[in-house]
Amino acid sequence: MHTGLTVGEFSRVTHLSIKTLRHYHEVGLLAPADVDRGTGHRYYSLEQVPTAQVILRLRDLDMPVADVKAVLAAPDVSTRNELISAHLARLEDRLVQAQSAVESLRELLARPDDALSVEYRTVREQPAIGIREVVDRRDVVSWWQGALGELHGFVTAQRLRRTGPIGGLFASELYQDERGEAMVFVPVDADAHLVGRIDSLLVPGAELAIAVHRGSLNSIDLTFGDLGVYAARHEIGVDGPLREYYLRSPLDGSDEDDLVTEVGWPIFRSNG
Template sequence: MHTGLTVGEFSCVTHLSIKTLRHYHDVGLLAPAEVDQGTGYRYYSLDQVPTAQVIVRLRNLDMPVADVKAVLAAEDVSTRNELIAAHLARLEDRLAQAQSAVESLRDLLVRPARRSAIEYRTVREQAAIGIRAVVDQQDLAGWWQGALGELHGFTTARGLRTTGPIGGLFANELLQDERGEALVFVPVDGEVRPVGRIDTLVVPGAELAVAVHRGSLQTIDLTYGDLGSYAARHEIGVDGPLREFYLRSPLDVAEDDQWVTEVCWPIFRADG
């Protein structure tokens, strides 16, 4: 004689479908209180209703099954709350990213017909210090900010005289294959002894088409679109790394809408 709830009854009580309850049993998240060995019927106890209600709320917050299991298995309230707080922080990050994407799309839809002003520039090779790495595209922003800070701290601590703005060189593979070489550099004067990730190098010269991007790097693709389209339209683009100069960066201002970045496209100039 079974005194528990059938899977159908438990489904109605908890608002979890029979299919979901079977899945939770299979993955070890919410096992029935009893399984009839003869019929295979599953029975749940009333004591499991609160657990099911917690599971519903955590899954409604997109918490992965493995994390839900960890919350339920937590031995104390502090551990459980830390797990939930960590997931909520991830949700807030995703919400902020979604909000930023919405604002970026709105800006694109109302963007005026006027495009970026483009100029030509010749840059000579420069002695510099820099940090170079092969980076996944999804990790580039974090790596870039870390490299900026490290180079700034190094030049300040050593009292080095900079001879130009901080810049970056980015291999085409970063966009084409979502992984490629990135370099952040600071032109400096005088001899420097390499330390840690920071090495001495010579930044190659190039002929460039240049446009100024103002604001967050999340919308810098629009400026790159203008530059790349211009180079293709005038048949002056050449193979080579993309280049940026950071006239105002996180080192200078706190708000990213105040950043100023020169975006540079390698070109072939035949005008002397």
């Protein structure tokens, strides 16, 4: 004779469906206390109810099964809390990303159709120091933040004088193939004692269509999109890296809403 709760009774007590309990048994997350060898019926003990309730809450927080197993197997409270805290931190990061995406979508829906103002500019070759690497598209923002801060610290430490705004060049392959060359540069008026990944560069000249992006860089793709459409509509776009100039950047202590970035699209201009 079996004691404890049948799978149906345990399901009602814990609010875990029979299908879910079967799955948790198969993956080794919550095994029945006893299984009848003749009938295959599963029975759960009353002591398993709190465990099932913990599992329910962790899974409601989208914790992967493997991580739930680690929490249940934690040797002490401290280790268990560390695992849960790490997952909560990941959820908070996802929430921030979701909020950013919502704000970006609202901004997109609220944008006027005639918001773009474009100027043409000839940019000459320019000596600079910078950081240039091939990066994955998904990593470009974190790479950019690190490179920007590194260059700013280097220029400040060596007391170099900037001869123009900090800028960035981003190869077409970065967007087309999700991996390509990115460069962040600072024009300076003197030779520097180079260290680490900072190098001397000659920023190439170009003919550019320029538009100004104001506010968070999370939505800078909208300005580039408008600029690309403008170049295509006027049949002046050419291949080449996209360019940014950070007129008011996070390094200036500006809030995101106060950032000012010039974005440049390579174009063809006749001399006529």
